[in-house]
């Protein structure tokens with residue numbers, strides 16, 4: 630029988646981590662997925678069904694201890710400070726994003742970890758990158774600290790793979806839309822907030838302009854990509870970092886789609902500092918390498934995602 634993976638999810642309280650843990654437990658077994666948190670309490674759905682520990686990726690020795698004691702062979706390193714918060718505290722963003730990552734890579738190399746999954750972001754791109762159908766290999770000159778840590782992280786991932794044979798895999802995630810845990814401190818967060826406000830208050834003030842187009846993905850597709858890239862056949866992978874997208878839309882387009890379900894919904898636009906960040910990122914992404922090399926195929930477009938978000942949130946709120 631094939632040995633089950635022993636998976637550590639660093640950053641399990643976050644927007645993706647909080648849904649990734651139950652998703653992985655469903656596939657690999659509750660006891661084989663160890664959820665870690667640091668400041669934010671972990672949701673009950675995580676605490677009830679499997680192992681949970683405190684872990685700070687900045688503490689090198691603790692990382693090694695956990696890898697050893699829990700016989701970890703697979704890591705999802707999801708802990709990160711996002712773009713908007715990163716601009717408020719750039720040095721902390723550098724510290725958590727970069728030192729956290731290199732500690733994870735170092736401990737992984739020493740403990741012969743089989744796979745490390747670490748998400749990059751569309752924030753790795755910048756104003757000099759072609760904004761339409763952005764290719765996988767292109768100019769990477771981001772202007773946010775978050776983006777800088779993503780580019781440096783991508784290069785580290787390649788480095789550890791080439792120099793030490795550590796199997797690090799990464800995908801440049803777009804804005805993630807989800808119904809369970811709110812995102813924190815990102816530029817694409819508006820596309821989640823808008824649903825909560827539309828359902829609760831029938832109105833929303835958007836911090837981006839109406840015609841701002843950004844690449845996005847719905848959580849079920851995001852979860853799928855995590856397992857797909859993890860289980861992809863190494864011999865088919867020609868790179869460590871993949872462009873990925875679900876669908877692109879403007880703030881005005883998502884508002885119009887929501888209005889189809891909630892006709893009283895109104896929106897106004899008051900762009901703040903996050904507009905400049907959004908303007909430096911691509912509108913649409915070419916993810917053909919992910920499609921060709923590991924079968925990436927997202928299910929949700931704007932219409933299907935909106936329908937699902939509204940159904941789930943209306944029930945809960």
Ligand code: SER
Pocket residue numbers: 711712713749750751752775802803804805814815816817818
């Ligand atoms: N969602 C992220 C952000 O807005 C992008 O990776 O910062």
